[in-house]
Amino acid sequence: MILRIKNFAYSLKYRISLLFIKRFRIKLDTDLNHNNKVIVSLTTKPDRVHKAWMVVESILRQTEKPDAIILYLASDEFENENKLPKRLLKLKKRGLQIVFVSDNLRPHNKYFYAMSSFPNASIITIDDDKIYPTHLVSTLNKCAVRYPNMICAVLTRKIKTINGKFDCYLNWDVIKENREPSHSLLNLGVGGVIYPPGALHKDLFDKEQLKTRSLLTDDIWIKVMAVRNNTKVVSLAGLFVHPFISLTGLGTEQLMFNNIYGGKNDMVFNDLLSHYKVDFDKFHD
Numbered sequence: 064m065i066l067r068i069k070n071f072a073y074s075l076k077y078r079i080s081l082l083f084i085k086r087f088r089i090k091l092d093t094d095l096n097h098n099n100k101v102i103v104s105l106t107t108k109p110d111r112v113h114k115a116w117m118v119v120e121s122i123l124r125q126t127e128k129p130d131a132i133i134l135y136l137a138s139d140e141f142e143n144e145n146k147l148p149k150r151l152l153k154l155k156k157r158g159l160q161i162v163f164v165s166d167n168l169r170p171h172n173k174y175f176y177a178m179s180s181f182p183n184a185s186i187i188t189i190d191d192d193k194i195y196p197t198h199l200v201s202t203l204n205k206c207a208v209r210y211p212n213m214i215c216a217v218l219t220r221k222i223k224t225i226n227g228k229f230d231c232y233l234n235w236d237v238i239k240e241n242r243e244p245s246h247s248l249l250n251l252g253v254g255g256v257i258y259p260p261g262a263l264h265k266d267l268f269d270k271e272q273l274k275t276r277s278l279l280t281d282d283i284w285i286k287v288m289a290v291r292n293n294t295k296v297v298s299l300a301g302l303f304v305h306p307f308i309s310l311t312g313l314g315t316e317q318l319m320f321n322n323i324y325g326g327k328n329d330m331v332f333n334d335l336l337s338h339y340k341v342d343f344d345k346f347h348d
Contacts (some may be wrong), residue, residue, distance in 0.1 A: 067311050076238040078212070087123045089158030092130050098260055100184040101129045101204060106179035109140050114191075116150040116163045119159050121194045127201035129187060135159045135176050137167035165240040170281040171273060173252065179268055183260050188196040190253040194308040202302055203257040210297050213244050214262055214289055218254030219298040222247045222346050229346075239300065244295035247346050249286050254307070261288055264291040266339070279320055280331045286346065 095207060103122050107115045115134065122132050134151075141147065144161060155161065168175050173186045187203055189195060199217070206215035219238045223230040235249065250256045266272065267288040277284035287295065322328045329344060335341075 087120075087138070089123065089128050089130070089132060089338055090163055091158060091160075095131055096181045096183045098183050098185075100131070100181070100182055100202070101257075102131045102133060102171055102184050102220075103104055103129045103187045103189060103200070104133050104135065105189050105191055106135045106137075106172035109143075111313045112136075112141075112151065113148050114313060116148065116154060117310060118189065118191055119151070119154050120159060121156070122189070122200070123157055125135055125200040126197050129200055130184075131160060132158060133164050134164055135164055135172045137169075137172060138163045138165050139167050150344060155292075162347055167269070168270070169278055170252075170300065171278070171284070174285070175268070175283070177190075178258070178263070180339065183259055185259050187255060187257045188252050189255050192310050192313055193253065194310065195255060196303065196305075196307070199255050202299060203255060206297055206299055207257050207259060210244055212262065213260055213295050213297050214250055214256060214258055215238060215297045216248075216250035216254060216256040217289070217299050217303050218251040218252065219248040219296060219300065222249055222258060224343075224346065229329075230345075231326070232322075232332070234246075238298045238300050240298070240300055242298035242300075244297050246290055246295055248296035250296045250300055252282055254303070262294045263288040263293065266291070272338075277331050280328055283328055283332050283335065287290060287332070287339060287341060290341055291339060313325050 092100070105115075105118065111280060119134065122129070141163065144152070144163070145163070153160075162176065164172060164176055172192070174186060177186045185207060187200065189199075203215055203217075207213075219242070220232075220235040221238055223235050238248065263285065267285070273284060336343075
């Protein structure tokens with residue numbers, strides 16, 4: 064009930080404050096493939112798209128705005144742009160870009176096409192079920208400056224090992240404080256992550272392996288590609304002491320339950336490490 068009230072309050076706040084709409088827009092930039100550009104990238108599904116406007120709105124209201132906000136939608140899930148919610152389409156006038164992709168990579172859609180289209184830009188990924196605080200982009204950008212060539216993430220888990228093996232994902236602690244760069248940190252996309260250009264191994268874009276081995280486990284796939292590229296992760300959890308507001312009224316999300324509680328993350332993680340021959344000791348660094 065409290066969460067529903069918060070959702071209603073933010074929805075009302077966003078609508079009323081549109082009287083000051085000039086403050087909450089991003090100028091369309093057609094030349095985004097540069098190392099000084101920052102792009103916020105996300106995706107959504109049909110049963111969640113009706114609330115996606117609130118996620119985008121929270122990014123449009125950042126104290127430090129990105130150079131672009133791009134929403135990637137799978138063509139086999141959405142008929143055409145005219146069928147999208149009007150509230151979402153109205154945001155195009157204020158800087159939102161909507162791109163339809165023919166090859167549906169499921170959760171990977173939120174980063175894959177932005178990184179492949181703009182390899183020289185920094186990409187911030189967010190999820191479609193949170194209202195993000197106004198200092199998200201500025202905080203991630205500051206971290207990126209302080210730790211060049213590193214991945215900065217708001218939410219991370221500590222990859223635990225026991226008796227020379229990886230402990231199960233359920234036992235990986237959620238980090239609640241800032242941490243220096245480490246290979247032992249797993250960045251979680253839901254909290255907001257910034258990837259500098261070239262942070263991930265080129266095999267990130269191997270669609271055949273991605274689909275075969277890790278189609279529904281994007282965080283695990285990205286982590287393995289980061290380690291293979293010798294890119295460490297920084298935790299910014301201590302700068303976000305209040306949990307992000309989750310959106311209500313969304314479709315049931317089965318990925319989390321299957322990946323975490325169903326053990327899918329563990330199976331995929333170990334399979335990828337074996338397939339790519341990743342050194343176990345790397346995760347102690």
